[in-house]
Amino acid sequence: MNRGRVLHAEWRVVHAMKTELSGDPIRIKERILDVAERLFAENGIKETSVRAITAAADANLAAVSYHFGSKEGLIRAVIARRVDPLNVERLSLLDSYEAETGDAALPLESILHAFFAPSIHHCLQHPHFMRLAGRMVSEPDKELHRAFISHFEKVFLRFKGALARALPNLPEKELLWRMHFLLGAMIHTWTNHSDLEWFSGGVLTLTDELEVIEKLITFCAAGLRAPLPAQPRGDPNNTPPHR
Amino acid sequence: MNRGRVLHAEWRVVHAMKTELSGDPIRIKERILDVAERLFAENGIKETSVRAITAAADANLAAVSYHFGSKEGLIRAVIARRVDPLNVERLSLLDSYEAETGDAALPLESILHAFFAPSIHHCLQHPHFMRLAGRMVSEPDKELHRAFISHFEKVFLRFKGALARALPNLPEKELLWRMHFLLGAMIHTWTNHSDLEWFSGGVLTLTDELEVIEKLITFCAAGLRAPLPAQPRGDPNNTPPHR
DNA sequence: GTCTATAAACTGATAGAC
DNA sequence: GTCTATCAGTTTATAGAC
Numbered sequence: 001m002n003r004g005r006v007l008h009a010e011w012r013v014v015h016a017m018k019t020e021l022s023g024d025p026i027r028i029k030e031r032i033l034d035v036a037e038r039l040f041a042e043n044g045i046k047e048t049s050v051r052a053i054t055a056a057a058d059a060n061l062a063a064v065s066y067h068f069g070s071k072e073g074l075i076r077a078v079i080a081r082r083v084d085p086l087n088v089e090r091l092s093l094l095d096s097y098e099a100e101t102g103d104a105a106l107p108l109e110s111i112l113h114a115f116f117a118p119s120i121h122h123c124l125q126h127p128h129f130m131r132l133a134g135r136m137v138s139e140p141d142k143e144l145h146r147a148f149i150s151h152f153e154k155v156f157l158r159f160k161g162a163l164a165r166a167l168p169n170l171p172e173k174e175l176l177w178r179m180h181f182l183l184g185a186m187i188h189t190w191t192n193h194s195d196l197e198w199f200s201g202g203v204l205t206l207t208d209e210l211e212v213i214e215k216l217i218t219f220c221a222a223g224l225r226a227p228l229p230a231q232p233r234g235d236p237n238n239t240p241p242h243r
Numbered sequence: 244m245n246r247g248r249v250l251h252a253e254w255r256v257v258h259a260m261k262t263e264l265s266g267d268p269i270r271i272k273e274r275i276l277d278v279a280e281r282l283f284a285e286n287g288i289k290e291t292s293v294r295a296i297t298a299a300a301d302a303n304l305a306a307v308s309y310h311f312g313s314k315e316g317l318i319r320a321v322i323a324r325r326v327d328p329l330n331v332e333r334l335s336l337l338d339s340y341e342a343e344t345g346d347a348a349l350p351l352e353s354i355l356h357a358f359f360a361p362s363i364h365h366c367l368q369h370p371h372f373m374r375l376a377g378r379m380v381s382e383p384d385k386e387l388h389r390a391f392i393s394h395f396e397k398v399f400l401r402f403k404g405a406l407a408r409a410l411p412n413l414p415e416k417e418l419l420w421r422m423h424f425l426l427g428a429m430i431h432t433w434t435n436h437s438d439l440e441w442f443s444g445g446v447l448t449l450t451d452e453l454e455v456i457e458k459l460i461t462f463c464a465a466g467l468r469a470p471l472p473a474q475p476r477g478d479p480n481n482t483p484p485h486r
Numbered sequence: 487g488t489c490t491a492t493a494a495a496c497t498g499a500t501a502g503a504c
Numbered sequence: 505g506t507c508t509a510t511c512a513g514t515t516t517a518t519a520g521a522c
Contacts (some may be wrong), residue, residue, distance in 0.1 A: 028487090044383040046289040049515065060489055065517060067487095135381045138374070138434040140287040149438060156442060176443040177458040184431025185424035191381040192423075195392060199399055200419040215420040219466040226465030229457060271505090293498060303507055308499060310505090 029067050031057040037078050041128035044135075045075060072144070079136065079148060082122070082129050087155045089118035094162060108224060111162045112217045116186060120213050123190060123206060134191030167224060174228065182220045189216065272310050274300040280321050284371035287378075288318060315387070322379065322391060325365070325372050330398045332361035337405060351467060354405045355460045359429060363456050366433060366449060377434030410467060417471065425463045432459065 035057040039048040050064045050071050057063075068074040093114035097106055123130045136148040156179075164175060193206045206212060278300040282291040293307045293314050300306075311317040336357035340349055366373045379391040399422075407418060436449045449455060 042383060044289060046287060047383065050517090051515080060487095061516095062489070062518080063487085071516065131381070135378075135383075137431075137438070138378045138381070140285060140290065140378075149441070173443075173446050174458075176447050177455075178462055180431065180435075180439060180442075180447065181428035181459065181462045184429070184435075185427040187431060188380075188423065188427025192427075195380070196423055198392070199423075200416075203416050204419050204423065212420075214472060215417075216424065218469045218472060219421055219424045222469030223462035223466040226461045229461060292496075294496090303505095304498095305500080305507065306505085314498065 028057070028059050028063060032059055032063060032067065032074070033078055033081060036074055037082075037126075037132065038128045040075070040078060041132040041135075045132075045139075050074075075144065076147060078129075078132070079151075082126060083133065083148075083151045086118050086122055087151065090114055090155055091158060093117065094158065098162075105165045105168075106162060108163070108166045108221045109217055111159065111166060112182075112220055113213065115159050116216050116220075117213050119186065119190065120209055120216070123193075123212075124209050127193065130190040131193075134187050137187050163224065170224075170228075175224075178224050178226075181223060185216060185220060271300070271302050271306060275302055275306060275310065275317070276321055276324060279317055280325075280369075280375065281371045283318070283321060284375040284378075288375075288382075293317075318387065319390060321372075321375070322394075325369060326376065326391075326394045329361050329365055330394065333357055333398055334401060336360065337401065341405075348408045348411075349405060351406070351409045351464045352460055354402065354409055355425075355463055356456065358402050359459050359463075360456050362429065362433065363452055363459070366436075366455075367452050370436065373433040374436075377430050380430050406467065413467075413471070418467075421467050421469075424466060428459060428463060 032053060036048070036053045039053055039056065051061055053074075054061050054063055064071065064074055068077055094106075094111065097110045097114055101110075119130065133148075136145065139145040139148065160175070160179065163179065164170070164172070167175065170178075189206070189212065196204045196206060275296060279291070279296045282296055282299065294304055296317075297304050297306055307314065307317050311320050337349075337354065340353045340357055344353075362373065376391075379388065382388040382391065403418070403422065406422065407413070407415070410418065413421075432449070432455065439447045439449060
């Protein structure tokens with residue numbers, strides 16, 4: 001009748017012993033996450049099969065279903081593992097800069113440093129993940145895309161506020177466009193280490209984290225501070241084309 | 244013996260008549276390209292099956308193999324169809340601006356206009372393609388990625404030269420970094436119409452092409468003109484971290 | 487928690503009739 | 505140039521033994 005249950009109880013003892021003995025019992029979940037992160041980044045999400053992941057992680061095919069429910073569950077876990085700590089870093093950097101400055105508006109460069117530095121740091125520490133993250137920004141699967149960018153909503157609003165205070169004369173619409181461009185510059189840096197070297201004939205590399213952060217801050221601070229275009233007579237909401 | 248051949252000859256006559264009569268005989272190739280462009284952009288390349296394309300294009304499954312050799316052949320055809328005309332536009336715009344100016348160095352804004360305007364114009368005319376193009380920049384398949392960016396090599400070098408003449412005091416390495424960021428801002432605009440509206444709470448839309456071009460030029464021109472960071476004593480190749 | 491075996495569906499490509 | 509039929513290989517997910 002309930003012979004299966006008895007057998008299962010027996011097996012649990014055996015399994016506990018095996019777990020005790022083998023070197024990497026619980027780490028299998030982490031191993032799968034590591035391998036999935038790398039393969040998703042190198043070959044794409046859709047083009048990476050669960051089979052390839054479990055094989056490379058020295059796990060069984062069924063392990064993904066067991067630990068993450070499905071392939072999509074694994075994808076979400078891969079992202080959540082790194083993206084939240086990264087945003088916590090950003091916010092706490094901004095917090096500490098604001099604490100230093102007191103009531104005065106924060107210099108643009110400090111805000112940008114708090115925003116850029118953690119992700120550029122991650123580009124060297126977890127290059128696979130940042131490539132994947134960059135690709136998630138233009139991910140065609142709407143559910144997955146939404147799930148990804150929803151992690152950034154709070155950070156975006158916080159930094160938008162800080163930038164608005166540092167640039168009191170910049171209209172909101174103008175600020176939003178400039179933040180859009182700034183995000184593009186940053187995200188492109190996440191993904192495109194390879195083109196960087198190819199286009200530049202080997203002049204540029206993403207090896208010196210502090211250098212990249214400084215270049216990015218210089219470029220974007222200047223872009224944010226760009227003078228407003230002269231308003232055309234008549235329609236203050238419209239801007240004239242170039243020449 | 245060669246009865247098949249005779250039958251084939253007979254069929255050719257029938258087919259020619261059918262082709263004459265039906266409204267869209269040769270256009271099937273174009274229809275497949277149109278549908279593939281849209282589906283690749285909306286759902287991704289790997290996630291779009293040849294079956295889905297031919298069904299939506301009202302063509303037979305075998306049509307892709309016949310006209311493009313393989314799915315990869317179709318992908319390359321989708322890209323080549325639009326990317327080359329776009330780059331021709333860029334170069335001829337730059338040509339015409341240089342002809343106007345004569346020997347004097349071109350204003351930064353004119354160079355950027357020649358570079359940005361055609362692709363932003365395409366964002367409204369062929370939004371599907373530009374989304375796809377933006378995703379090709381971080382395409383994981385190396386062959387496909389190379390095939391894509393190779394279309395831009397000539398354009399890149401031409402504009403790099405123009406920018407170097409307009410910014411004679413900017414070291415090459417600095418110029419290359421700034422071009423990298425500028426590319427990021429542009430490409431992010433290709434792909435992310437949706438996030439734009441989401442993040443901005445509906446304030447930003449990609450409906451006024453001239454507005455976007457102007458914003459992009461203003462931001463990037465200021466970034467390119469940013470003063471060089473003070474050189475640290477000792478190592479002139481290294482730059483100090485922020486604060 | 488791990489494994490094998492297998493289901494059920496889908497993929498790109500092609501041979502051969504018309 | 506178009507079509508049907510089919511091959512051979514994938515894919516994710518799961519049932520059931522251990």
